[in-house]
Amino acid sequence: MRTLIAGLRRKTPEKADPAPSRLKYRIQRWMLTPGIRTGLKFGVPLAVIAVAVGGYLADQERRDDLLERYAELRRSIEQRPEFMVNVMAIDGAVAEVGDDIREVMALDFPISSFDLDLEQLRTHIIELDPVKTAEVRIRPGGILQVDVVERKPAAVWRSDQGLALIDETGAHVAELGQRSLHPTLPLLAGAGADQQVEEALELLSAARPLGLRLRGLVRIGERRWDVVLDRDQRIQLPPENPVQALERVIAVNQVQDLLERDVAVVDMRLAARPTVRMAKDAVENWWRIRELNGGG
Secondary structure (H helix, E strand, O other): OHHHHHHHHHHOOOOOOOOOOHHHHHHHHHHOOHHHHHHHHHHHHHHHHHHHHHHHHOOHHHHHHHHHHHHHHHHHHHOOHHHEEOEEEEEOOOHHHHHHHHHHHOOOOOEEHHHOOHHHHHHHHHOOOOEEEEEEEEEOOOEEEEEEEEOOOOEEEEEOOEEEEEOOOOOEEEEEOOHHHOOOOOEEEOOOHHHHHHHHHHHHHHOHHHHHHEEEEEEEOOOEEEEEEOOOOEEEOOOOOHHHHHHHHHHHHHHHOHHHOOEEEEEOOOOOOOEEEEOHHHHHHHHHHHHHHHHO
């Protein structure tokens, strides 16, 4: 009996150990790593796609065909009627400036709005001398709208290069063939006069009591002004506070008619010691009178 029981015990199979092997355990732990799981979930498919795409694009003819299809699709979208610009409208500019704008833009209509660099077009426009500011936009209906603010001439500048119109900032507006084309604008002359237009306009405003006798301003040595009047009279102003010096001369003239006499130059360059230089004929007459009185 005991022998039979012992034999049955030996024939009963042993239960398998549920614990995983060391290698299997490490693989399971490795698969639980977030980076590995993400890589298997996304990285492997992407790698497969990349290999497939790379294999397809390895052929030059396939690449050329793909690029041609892309270009054709893009052209079909860009050249749709709603994206085409057919005309250009310019507001705020005279006819001559408008012609210059059309010339520098050099556009051949109709043209796709995708082919227009509005900022670059604006840059080309404001590089024109008569243009102060400009705005470029595309209006509904396929219209390229250009809004221009022109520079307003504030003075005529005479330099070695000839006559030119300049605005209140000294910016060049246009060349001027004849002074008579803008007789009402003040005349500035001399090197550097265009760099001090604001001060020149202040002097011209202060010189209004001189009326039609005023001929213009001359910049001397790029540091100070001379006020030029008719009868070849000049008022030499100092570099510092020229407006106040001119106002002093005008005040004296209103009281004593200084500029109505035979005065050639009123020198205000030294504020503490203004001087008056008589005209040549007046000096000769004065000496002649003195000699006659002395002889008498």
